[in-house]
Amino acid sequence: MDCNVMVDENCERRLYIGNLDHRITEEVLIKMFSPFGKIVSEDFLWHTRGPKRGQPRGFAFIQFSNKEEAEVAKEKMNGKLACGRPLIVRFSSEKYLLDTATNPPKAVGNIKKTSTVSSSSSGQRNRTAKIAAIKNKLKAIEQDSCSLKKLRLGDKAT
Structure with a gap:
């Protein structure tokens, strides 16, 4: 078994949680998902720059100790209202596949060049x-x- 297989196994236990209200904190998120099994990691994403710096980005990732726990959490929590908003809960690999299917990567040639000569270095x-x-x-x-x-x-x- 190589490292790629290990990453695939982690994806089967790792959930994407989207459409999070800005009032939901890391602590609240863990409390919401801990009844479904042992959470081994949690990644709560924040804006790192711009006017929203330091504010939640509206999605997170939670990894359970096994696939079965993640499946139950996905089944029970997907669509559940949290602060008046329906949660989107998917396996992290599903999120990536859905994003690439609906928003295919843009060709490099289509990117507009916005930097000036003085700031390019x-x-x-x-x-x-x-x-x-x-x-x-x-x-x-x-x-x-x-x-x-x-x-x-x-x-x-x-």
């Missing part, structure tokens, strides 16, 4: 730094998932 440095940070994070995630796989394989051997 600093913009390129910022872009390069962001790309490097993303690559480092992906590498760390891959190493973590491979380490987890090795630990699980070690547990099965004993």
